[in-house]
Amino acid sequence: MSAFSFNKLVIFGVGLIGGSLARALRERNGAMGRVIGVGRRAHSVARALELGVIDASATLDDEAALAAALEGADLVLLAAPVAQTQALLERIAPHLEPQTIVTDAGSTKGDVIAAARAALGARIGQFVPGHPIAGRESSGVEAALPDLYVGRNVVLCPLEENAPEAVERIAAMWRATGAVIGQMPAAQHDRVFASVSHLPHVLSFALVDQILATPDAELKFSFAAGGFRDFTRIAASSPEMWRDVCLANRPALLAELDAYTEVLAKLRAAIDAGDGDALETVFARSRAAREAWQERGGKRAGGAAAGVAPAVGNDAADAAPGK
Amino acid sequence: MSAFSFNKLVIFGVGLIGGSLARALRERNGAMGRVIGVGRRAHSVARALELGVIDASATLDDEAALAAALEGADLVLLAAPVAQTQALLERIAPHLEPQTIVTDAGSTKGDVIAAARAALGARIGQFVPGHPIAGRESSGVEAALPDLYVGRNVVLCPLEENAPEAVERIAAMWRATGAVIGQMPAAQHDRVFASVSHLPHVLSFALVDQILATPDAELKFSFAAGGFRDFTRIAASSPEMWRDVCLANRPALLAELDAYTEVLAKLRAAIDAGDGDALETVFARSRAAREAWQERGGKRAGGAAAGVAPAVGNDAADAAPGK
Incomplete structure (x- = not known):
């Protein structure tokens, strides 16, 4: 693939997720753009600067530095905890230039989009919601790796207001890290992850x-x-983190939890009634599905149902982007 | 420890569990007693005979061979699926000599004891209920290993009718395989395993x-x-297997399932109410306990509360003895 080029990428929250994006773009992709890290306080970006993961830093404490960081930026990544999304975007808004495209790395999307709409108002089209499904047990910028995203899924949940070019630009950025890009509506995203990650x-x-x-x-x-x-x-x-995820994805999680409780109630009734056939039917169906999943390595067999790219990474949907 | 000696051990169901006991007693312990394998049909014990795991075999089809197998036996192990316990003991009962001690390897105990009482009547004192907590992903006599039980827990659930010498004899047999012996009442056993194995x-x-x-x-x-x-x-x-376990341990499993459903209902209420503090309290308490468990390698820190030997093996309580 041809190298992804950018002028200035501003990352809010330079930890595992933001740091790995910066390293991937430079070390894997060879992109020459500048990367600015923004943290709440100076010490939170100092280490990223020391490690050479970012070229310059700014803090939220310093309005002038924040303005300078965003000046001429073509890309912004929010990789701080999702609960900070609205506050961050409200700080960014006064300095947001028309060409700048903002994306995020939050593991829930409905709440992030609501926060973005509240903060950006009519400029919501500049915000392309995203969720890189990648993470490791460790966190922090020290754990950042240039190949963290290789073969991993990044799910984008484009808004009606997004120009196709803006979505494609964010997709291209992630593709340059080696990730596989999928798209689905935010509600579906939140239901999927409530089911296979948050509920468990x-x-x-x-x-x-x-x-x-x-x-x-x-x-x-x-x-x-x-x-x-x-x-x-x-x-x-x-x-x-899981407190925040539960609250951020409340409606979808409650729906999954209720559906799960119903399955449990049926199994309870079967156990109570001594209905071995009912139990065996459920267990056998479940085992077959689990084994089929395992056999394809946790991947979808292919195809592009619902417009989603094949999933490749299968060991990190539970990681905490932005933490 | 001094070698455990026996005259004749009859194993009903020579698979992973029964086969590993036979191999352990001979290869680790050097015991010279004869081991007879009994299966439902000839082909089910043929492989054990070929592999030299047993010295001779008998089938349930052949009453005379069954009688001969049990003649002069000092030890009997039931290692067939627990659902067969009563039927097996009814077949054994006519040939059960007064010196013979019978034990089992079932993963539930209340139902096994009820089956044994029904089949053995006044001779119930000859039956010492047991549960070796060991297993591997593979099953069958080919998977049997002489060191399967090394460092693993074997839980005995002695009955009031058991002579202390009978219990000690079964404990000594398992100790000779390298296992660690614990004792607890059957009801407690079933509650413990309903909680940490059957419910999950x-x-x-x-x-x-x-x-x-x-x-x-x-x-x-x-x-x-x-x-x-x-x-x-x-x-x-x-x-x-899990259908059978659920039905065999029904009362304990239902109690655990109900208690679990209550915890879920509380978490649901907290999510619904947006009560982050309540969620974080539960999650933090749970994480601390899980981490403490992990740190001691899944073992109890020691001590002998409830008269239970320290647990050592921690990766097979879910295996299926007798399957």
């Missing part, structure tokens, strides 16, 4: 918490084995 | 099944990543 986290936290509430918790933990270990691995995730 | 399996099957029921199932699977993979690994388990 809630269920896993809930199991550990339920055991803790029982008098023989210690005994139970002492006999917990491989199934428990796998099932609860995600219960070691960040409480703050 | 049901929850995992349920998640995959719920996704399958939605119109965008394929899209969801295509974006499922590491959290989903770990959470649903156990949904690839045997439908037949």
Whole structure:
């Protein structure tokens, strides 16, 4: 592919996600544009500057530096926690030039879009919502890698107000990192990730918490084995992040949780009634689907249903872009 | 430790669990007793005989061979699926000599004890319920290993009717395989495993099944990543086995499922109310417990609360003894 070129990329929140984008564009793509990192305070971008991940930095404390950072920018990435989206965009808005395209890396989209509409008003067309499905156990700019996005999915959720060229420009930026680009409406995005990522986290936290509430918790933990270990691995995730995700994706998550509770109620009834056939039917169907998923390496078999590019990365939908 | 000696061990169901016991006693312990394998049909024990795991075989089809197998036996292990327990013990009962001690390898205990009482009546004292917490992904006698039980837990659930010597004899047999022996009442055993093994399996099957029921199932699977993979690994388990376990451990499993549903309902209410503090409290408490569990390698820190030996093995409570 030909190199992706840009003039000035401003990254708000230079951690794993933002730092890896900067490194990918320069080290993999050879792009020569300037990368400016913006943090809440000087020390939060100092390390990125030291490591050479960014060319210059600015802080939100300093209005003049913020204005200078955004001057002449063609691209802006929001890679701070999603809860900060509206406040960040309100700070950016006064300095937002007409040619600048803003995108984000939040793991929920409905709430981010609402925040962007509130902050940008009529200029919402300049905001192209995105979600790179990539992450590692570690976080922070030290963990940033030039190849973090290779083969990973980036989902874009274009708005009606977005010019096709703006969407394509953000897609091209991510493609230059080695990512595979998919598109879907924000509501579908939020439903998909509520189902395969957010709900499992809630269920896993809930199991550990339920055991803790029982008098023989210690005994139970002492006999917990491989199934428990796998099932609860995600219960070691960040409480703050998952609190935010649960609240940010509330409607979709509640819908999935309710549907799940219904499935559980049916299984409970089958167990209570001693209905082995019903249990075996569900378990067998579930196993077949899980095995089919595993066999294709967690990928879709191909095709482009719903206009989504084939998923490739399969081990990081749960990571916290922007954290 | 001094070698464990026996005269004749009869194993019903020579698969991974029974075969590994036979190999451990001979290859690790150097015991010289005879091991007889009994299967439903000749071909089911033929491979064990070929591999030298057993010295002789008998089939349930052949009453005389069954009688001969049990004649002079000091030990019997039931390692067939737990649903067969009562039928097997009814076949064994006419040939059960007073010195013979019978144990089992079932992953549930309340139902096994009820089956044993029904089949053995006044001779129930000869039956010492047990559960070796060991298994591998593979099954069958080909997968049997002499060191399968090294460092693994074997839980015994002695009955009031058991002579202490009978319990100690079974404990000594398992100890000779390298296992760590724990004891707890059957009801507690079933509660513990309902909580840390059976319930997670049901929850995992349920998640995959719920996704399958939605119109965008394929899209969801295509974006499922590491959290989903770990959470649903156990949904690839045997439908037949987990059907049986759910039914066998029905009362304990229903109690755990109800308690879990209550925790979920509370989390749902917190999400619905936007109560981030409540969510974060649960998630943080859960993470701390999960991390503490991980740090001690899935082991209890020690001590002997409830008379249970420290747990050592931590990756196979979900395996299917006897399958």
